[in-house]
Amino acid sequence: MSNITSVNPSNVAAGRDGGQGKQQARGAFRRLVDAMLLPLLAIFTAFLIGALVIFFTSWITTHSISGSLNTVIEAYAGLFKGAFTKQRGMSESLVATVPYIFLSLGLAIGFKAGLFNIGVEGQFYLGAIAVAWVGAIPALQSLPAIVYLPVVLLAGALGGGLWAAIPGYLKARTGAHEVITTMMMNYIAFRFVEYLISGPLKDKGSSATQTLPVADGAQIWQLAFIPERLKDPLNALGLALVLAFIAFIFARWLFGLPTLRKRIQNTGQKRLYTIGFAVLVGVLTFIGLPALSRLWWPFTDQYDRMHIGLFLGLMAAVFVWWLLWKTTLGFELRTVGANTNAARYAGMNITRNIMLAMSLSGAMAGLAGAIEVLAVSSCRCMQLFFSSGYGFDSIAIALLAKNNPFGIILSSFFFGALRNGGDLMELNSGVSKYIISLIQGLVLLFVAAPPIVRWIYRIKAERRPEEEAPLTHGWGGG
């Protein structure tokens, strides 16, 4: 099939492509400008309004214009320093980015299937407690990471996924609206987890109300300890397998590109190259990386909490993109979300799709909780006041990214950096870090309502129909 198309008079096709290509390129450039300009202006305007708010609140108490201006500058300088340049500032921002990526991916899956999973926070908690339990089972303590880590991650995904499957089932079977049920499940999750932490799963030896710490083999690796970890050949093997898998996917994608697809036509040859590349990457990792990391490793600061969860997050984003836009399953999910009746008439199983979407969404949230326990919490366990508030921010992140997995990575980083920088801002300038919520809200507002930004900066609107397409569907229909 591919042979026939490529034998076609390629010069003619190329000529026509060239003319169209130029036009397309210009269109693409304009689109890029349009796509980048508005968010950037939105962010700029939000920070500007934030500055005005800081200025006036400072002016009310001090009545000094220069002093108030100074406060504004100090606040934003502190925010920037805290988020990026302070010692470990950047890595802490990335640490805060990871749960955001997973949670908003979960929300995006829900939104795409027409479900507003407002309960990601509860699923996050359930994923975390599942991991804290499975990761601390005495009989499993000596398992190597190559087995244990996948097991605990699976436990986290299952914890969140099953918790979300309940509202999914109720929605599909009885029509109970997921916004109510997931919201209620949130509160039930908080109480339930609180009960588990202070009762059955409590670490009896600790004075604090917390669970037992998870086993060493179950923990997610900090970047600083990777050389240490790779001394164990089993760990190196695990990493090699993961990287080989990524290389395999990458090579397949590479051979799918138009230029390469034309050049190499033999499928057997393609398969050989793909597998060969994957094996090569795997072997190199297995043999080379442990040695290399002992000789030279860029992450030496052992207090740096940066961990490989970030890469899991990036992989999850690619996975969600692939799932939603490249598979039949994703097509069904999106169809159910876009038009339930059309999906039903096309013979799609609505019940199955709703339950699947909810479970996947919850699994993502559960993974976020799992990583929080396995890599971020200082005791590697779950405490009574577990870091939270991620869930509601994630609604904003998913909406800001318009449910695009790659946009989610960027906006998660934006939110993570702000969340992390806020502490130093408050410390340096005395401006409450709640100003960050204000800025986040304004960014979302300006992105959601482009006419406002256009009106402020007198930008003419290019009427494009896809911009008008709704992102969410109100209550998701009946």
Add this chain to the structure above:
Amino acid sequence: MATVTKSLGRLRTSSLSRTLINVVVAMVGLVAAWWLLNLVIGGQCGKLCVIGTLAQMFRYATPIALAAFCGVMCERSGVVDIGIEGKMLMAAMVGYGVNLFVFQVFKDKMDPASAGTLSRWIALLAAVLSAMLLQALHAVVSIKFKSDQIISGTVINILAIGITGFLYRQFLATNLPAGPGTFPIWEVPGLSKIPILGEIFFKQQPLTYIMFILVFVIQYVLFFTPWGLRTRSVGEHPRAADTLGINVFQVRYVSVMIGGLIAGLAGAYYTLQGVDVFNPLMTNGAGFIGLAAMIFGKWNPFGALMGALIFGLGTSVTATVSIFRPDIPSQIPQMLPYVLTIIVLAGVVGRAIPPAADGQPYEKQ
């Protein structure tokens, strides 16, 4: 004409019988709840305890019911409002701050009791206005700029967290003078002397009375006045309403702003009726629970009140259980209101169908 009256008549009777069925179900539910409660706490819930629990139920249900009414008003006109939580938070903070501030101004000029009353009512007004200010943003963004209403509501929530938290930290966190306190219980003259019902219904604080009144007002306005008919038609089929000469945008603006007013009352509950302190995030999801009550009640005020009452009952029973049975881990009964809501929703109510144009921006052709 005759057919219209006839069908109207049929509608009335059917809705009347439905109401009766609902009342019977609610009564059975209440008795069952009482029986279960006594089973758990060993039969210690006598007359006084029942009265106390029921009166408490209405108290806990007040902000949730008000939040739900805000949702009903907005969504009957076709505007989804998930920003109720944010408006409540805003109103709670503004109510608290203004209450303190006005009391400081007036306390030396008149006797403290009347200064307190004055400052509380002014604070209530300010709280309502602040919520309406936020709501105006939601209205303009979702009606004029036609942006996604879920996003717009989320924006309201985030902005409110930011604004209230920021102002609280900058101005209200430290060095505060003593405030005038919350609204006292007001016994309705005469009615509060009725043996049991008086204790339950007529020894409440002002916002609870306002909530009682609003149920009837909203029910009447939405279903028995031309304006209500217009609102509902805009929520179901704005194009058709527009063709009939109804100003869709105006109806939506008015409904949404009234919703904002009610959300302000719901928020004021926390600092002017509940407790005399403010802390960031103190509404704790009540706005969302209000939305749940609204969906539970199928976008009807009485249904929404029912939803809120179930929740309030769960909360007050929880309190009773934790008094009589300290040996049960407190988290288990605390889950009760939420579990109850899910069970009732999934088992009894089932599929709730929103107004047809809910969440869709209207574009004039």
